[in-house]
Amino acid sequence: MMSSKNVAASHTEMSQIVLPNHTNTLGNMMGGQLLYLMDMCAGVVAQRHSNRTVVTASVDHVEFSSPIKLGDIVTLAGHVNRSFRSSMEVEINVWAENPRTGRKTASNRAFYTMVAIDEELRPTIVPTLVPNSPEEQSRWEAAERRRQLRLVLAGRLKVSDAHELTHFLLENVNKADV
Numbered sequence: 001m002m003s004s005k006n007v008a009a010s011h012t013e014m015s016q017i018v019l020p021n022h023t024n025t026l027g028n029m030m031g032g033q034l035l036y037l038m039d040m041c042a043g044v045v046a047q048r049h050s051n052r053t054v055v056t057a058s059v060d061h062v063e064f065s066s067p068i069k070l071g072d073i074v075t076l077a078g079h080v081n082r083s084f085r086s087s088m089e090v091e092i093n094v095w096a097e098n099p100r101t102g103r104k105t106a107s108n109r110a111f112y113t114m115v116a117i118d119e120e121l122r123p124t125i126v127p128t129l130v131p132n133s134p135e136e137q138s139r140w141e142a143a144e145r146r147r148q149l150r151l152v153l154a155g156r157l158k159v160s161d162a163h164e165l166t167h168f169l170l171e172n173v174n175k176a177d178v
């Protein structure tokens with residue numbers, strides 16, 4: 001197993017046409033269908049990064065910002081924001097494309113925590129992620145804060161040990177958009 005990898009090594013894009021059996025009575029893609037595709041995309045990204053079998057440990061910040069219509073091309077793009085010991089934060093962005101006009105609309109985003117497991121189904125070490133651009137570096141830093149927040153909320157980390165998160169919150173206490 002490689003000890004470190006870059007973001008491009010596991011970047012994944014998947015597309016599919018929205019068919020009648022993917023939609024609700026309004027002709028919009030059902031949230032559950034989309035979450036299934038997002039989970040699949042996150043799994044592919046995490047397996048490519050870790051070269052291991054992976055499981056989904058948590059999903060957070062799922063936003064359904066605009067509906068995806070019957071007949072649209074739905075595209076998912078996933079990348080690793082940061083890897084930890086056995087876990088990886090994978091960001092999935094989704095957009096819908098009208099095949100007649102070519103117009104693309106961002107529709108969803110979520111952060112998946114994927115855990116690599118070994119042959120005995122125990123969590124196992126994954127390669128370090130090396131950020132290669134200011135944007136990747138910024139995502140890498142934000143991933144640590146989100147990890148601390150989700151572990152605090154899951155009762156797995158004490159607030160007093162969530163240093164990056166508390167520092168960030170105190171620094172930005174008066175800002176609306178961070």
Ligand SMILES: CC(C)(COP(=O)(O)OP(=O)(O)OC[C@H]1O[C@@H](n2cnc3c(N)ncnc32)[C@H](O)[C@@H]1OP(=O)(O)O)[C@@H](O)C(=O)NCCC(=O)NCCS
Nearest residue numbers: 055056057058084085086087088113115117123150151154
């Ligand atoms: C995810 C799972 C392997 C973690 O097992 P565990 O015994 O808690 O193992 P650990 O305490 O060593 O945690 C392993 C990693 O998971 C992370 N983790 C565990 N629970 C988490 C949660 N709720 N949110 C985010 N990360 C979590 C830990 O932080 C740790 O990360 P690290 O190694 O990078 O520091 C285990 O809970 C599991 O198998 N869950 C079911 C997964 C599944 O079936 N998913 C499909 C959904 S149906």
